[in-house]
Amino acid sequence: MATYQTTYTERPAKGLHGQIASEEKSNRISRTVESAGGIKFGTPVQRGTSDHGVVAFASGTFLGIAILNPAVPGDADNPDAYPQHFTGAFMTQGPMYVTAGGNVSDGGEVFYNTSTGRYVGAAGANIVGPIPDAVFDTSGGDGDIVEISLRLRATIHPEVTP
Numbered sequence: 001m002a003t004y005q006t007t008y009t010e011r012p013a014k015g016l017h018g019q020i021a022s023e024e025k026s027n028r029i030s031r032t033v034e035s036a037g038g039i040k041f042g043t044p045v046q047r048g049t050s051d052h053g054v055v056a057f058a059s060g061t062f063l064g065i066a067i068l069n070p071a072v073p074g075d076a077d078n079p080d081a082y083p084q085h086f087t088g089a090f091m092t093q094g095p096m097y098v099t100a101g102g103n104v105s106d107g108g109e110v111f112y113n114t115s116t117g118r119y120v121g122a123a124g125a126n127i128v129g130p131i132p133d134a135v136f137d138t139s140g141g142d143g144d145i146v147e148i149s150l151r152l153r154a155t156i157h158p159e160v161t162p
Helices: none
Strands: 027-033 044-047 053-056 062-066 087-099 111-113 118-120 134-136 145-150
Touching: 027 062, 087 118
Parallel strands: 027 053
Antiparallel strands: 027 087, 044 053, 044 062, 062 087, 087 145, 111 118, 134 145
16 A cells, blocks of 8 residues: 655645636636747746747737646656647736745746746846736745736836826
8 A cells, every 4th residue: 555645844835836826816818839848837928920829928928827737738858838739728817826036025026037937036138027017926035936916916117106
């Protein structure tokens, strides 16, 4: 008979990269993955060239972030991703857990590092963004799971009066 889990950490993980953080107001869409290597969970996307297609966010118009889905068929080369030609789920509004790629602050702008697949708080090499209307909802350091908010709590710009 299989052994049940017998060891536990002091503190369980608060979430996984690409996991929906709560059922607060949110919006999700389905789109077909066009990228040959697929799209990893938690990756920001933009419109692709085909109807209802998406590719990884680079310089186009931000559309959403790939939602973690354990029901996606595994791919030995890219197990934590939607494979090419697969219909994936993408969050366009709402809270999501992501992995920080450095120190990030609650309320700060959200950028994405394409080489590490992590979210950061400033521009730099291999970094796209800022992601429009996105803010960090929690603070953290490199490798921490943090929460971002899409189109819910964007910072008020000084040139805009409430």
